[in-house]
Amino acid sequence: MKTPPISVCVITFNEEDRIRDCLESVKWADEIIVVDSFSADNTVKICKEYTDNVFLHEWPGYVEQKNYALNKALNNWVLCLDADERISKELKEEFERELAADVIQHNGFIFPRRSCYMGRMINHGGWYPDRQLRLFRKDKGSWAGMNPHDKITLEGPKKRLKNDMIHYPYRDMRDQLKTIDNYSTIFADQMIMKGKRLNILLLFIRPPTRFIETYFWKRGFLDGLPGLINILAASFYVFLKYAKWYERERRGNA
Secondary structure, three states: OOOOOEEEEEEEOOOOOOHHHHHHOOOOOOEEEEEEOOOOOOHHHHHOOOOOOEEEOOOOOHHHHHHHHHHHOOOOEEEEEEOOEEEOHHHHHHHHHHHOOOOOOOOEEEEOEEEEEOOEEEOOOOOOOOOEEEEEEHHHEEEEEEOOEEEEEEOOOEEEOOOOEEEOOOOOHHHHHHHHHHHHHHHHHHHHHOOOOOOOHHHHHHHHHHHHHHHHHOOHHHHHHHHHHHHHHHHHHHHHHHHHHHHHHHHHHO
């Protein structure tokens, strides 16, 4: 049985070094939608090699930008990706098997995301299976959550698939630290905007708790030195977001 058409939605900003691999992994799709936030590099030029549906849109936030891209899709089945993600051949074939059913009984599909960090696939420390809901019926789902941690909300049943989406979250340590700085700023700003008050104990408790949980309980030590470095960086992110929240509260009370 023929599978229903799929639209792929991707948002981009200065991704010339990795967008090609992303789009290559989904060039089988019936439609590719790219929404770019006015990249200063060759991102748009590369994207136009794969699709005519490239839209320029000022950055409003992760949730808002992804919903903008979603609304551009013509097909009801939509696959949403970030520029640092790839659909494996095995996962694509699993999509085809599920969508070829006489009656598709689910409105969305969840699948594991395996991340590569410092040249090593990370399999512990809470990084895997890291299941993601990314393939779904457009009329049943949309992006929600709190920036920068967006998520898809879906009406109706969903099914877990077994094959991996591949993820390359950071180009290098410099890129990781830039991401940590950006995400912690967004978090702190949103806490202040929502009128939340910081319990100062979180600044002391959450970072070491994150390290102990991910390195020991979730066995991050099994991922070797890359696993240790990644968990230390993640613990620093937890510290930094609460430190920035505290800083903004102090600034507001000054």
